[in-house]
Amino acid sequence: MRQTFAALALAGLTAGAADAQCGGTSLFDTLTAEEAAYLTDAAAKTPHANGLYWSAQDGDTTAIIVGTIHVADPRLDPMIAAIGPLVSEVDELYLEATPVEENEMEQALIADPGQLLITEGPTLPEMLDEETWQTLAAAASARQVPPFMASQMKPWYLSMALGTPSCMIELLASGERGLDHMLMAEAEAAGTPMRALEPWNTLIRLFDESPIDVQLDLLRFSTVPDDLAEQSMVAMMDGYFEGRTAEIWELSAIVSKRLNQGDDAEAKAIFDLYETELLETRNRNWVDVLEKAGPGNIMVAVGAGHLPGDTGLLRLLEQAGWTVEPYEG
Template sequence: MFRSCLAAAFSLASLPAFADCGGPAFMDRLTDTERTQIETTVAATPFPSGLLWQASREKMQVTIIGTMHIYDPRLAPLVAELTPLVQGADILLVEATAKEEAEMQSAIANNPEMVFITDGPTLPEQLDEDTWQALSEASSARQIPPFMAAKMQPWYLSLALAIPPCAMPDIVAGRRGLDHMLMEAAAAADVPMQAVEPWTTLLDVMQAGSAAEQLEMLQLGLMAPDLQSEMFVSMLDAYFSENVAEIWEASRIAVNYVPGLDPERGRELFAETEDLILTQRNLAWIPEITTAALAHSDVVLAVGAAHLPGEQGLLNLLAQDGWTVTPLR
């Protein structure tokens, strides 16, 4: 969760990773007050749960799938259920197709300064000793040598730190999440694919804010490894039980568990992150979805599940734009 959760949230390694990511869940350690806070907020959230929806307006129709960007073996039955929908569609809309991913990788390869500090002070020179040592340990736990982490742009290192060490084997092994599984199904059936945003959007989001703010965001990756694994377990559990808004609100509370981070400042950072990762992108996607639906009779939209619930979630924005939104389960 947080801005860096785009890694899970882009979701950024051989044993099945989630065999090591099992165990206690973050939701189990919450106080009664924290549980009540989450329950109250979720109850007031538009479209708080559900992964499969249909939006219709006049002759337009869009099937909406809430995905996750990381691998889990429990995705298999979901892929089997959704593949016919994707392969029967006229077009599949996703956050980034293989084309956008290739363009991003090419841009980074040709411009290493986008992700590495090539001029000026490295991270150890910009941070106090204790913070750098904590970052070094966190990086090493994710198979990133500290000497390499020292030269990473803060936002780029944040991506890596968003992934708990227990999940790294799957990432390094190239196992991808539901988005890519559905794109493979579409490619097998020659269903055209289109991104709902330029590939530069992802980098713009991650690089938003001043240099000082990006360094501050690094703190969010310093949650204790056991706590981060608990968050990961809770995220997966919530996804497969389709309680999407619940885990987002739990993530909001998790900010309080980041060592050395003032809770009030943590809430501010979370709100800024939410606006950048979800709200602004959701608003920009609505006209793209409408344009695709005007040109194609059967559109499937597959984007991260966190984009669906909430006042500024895709489902509510579509409803406010005159679409009738109904669950397909």
């Protein structure tokens, strides 16, 4: 049982957007005129809205910054062919987590599954009304998570599991990984040192510090019908490979509004709270780490959603005195 939950944790905490097995209609193709206008306007107002490759300079430290996804897709092959050789030319590769942190997480979760599970007090069926629980249980079953296991998950963790469309499950189980792991392989082959931008348990700690009622609200608001989840994943992946980083982030607001018409303000407040914790807080911490990097050349590979925006990694680096430009290598 402990190993099962650890495997689920590794899938949930290291998986990112989607995979090529999620096919069909893109959410971009279903947007109303109002939704399309919102997306265009939001992206136009967002600093560093487009692009996966950036260069940042601060004194005698130069960084190549790469926006990644954390799961496999054949379209990554030409990307790694282009940027992979650069790993051997830098002094260090900075990542959200290196193999060291991933191994620490696996061992820690096997030893103490209580970091993800409800180990005392009421379980989820006891905290939720019957209709809501049955909806969640059905969604969990569709993702190969038995309801008895889902009932013991902390609300934030089940939210992550349900955010994975069922079309992704087979790929995640296969162990195929995304661009960050491709870059790790390049670093291992080249002997380039790797550094983690944060401890392995950062995400767990940020989620776990949220009050239980906030976690339950997140769980209620984040349950997406599988067809809409798949459309979102297709759009996110297509948008990623087109470098539309701001737009693919804003898609979540459109999905939330479609799902929570009557509770849109409350849903927005919940997601804004988690956006602050999971993106802004981490981005600021990463800047502190990068300020201590160098001198020399480094590569920074982080999820593409961390790059754009007023509190995105790129803008925060600029505010710290770095010169940030599109990478022209």
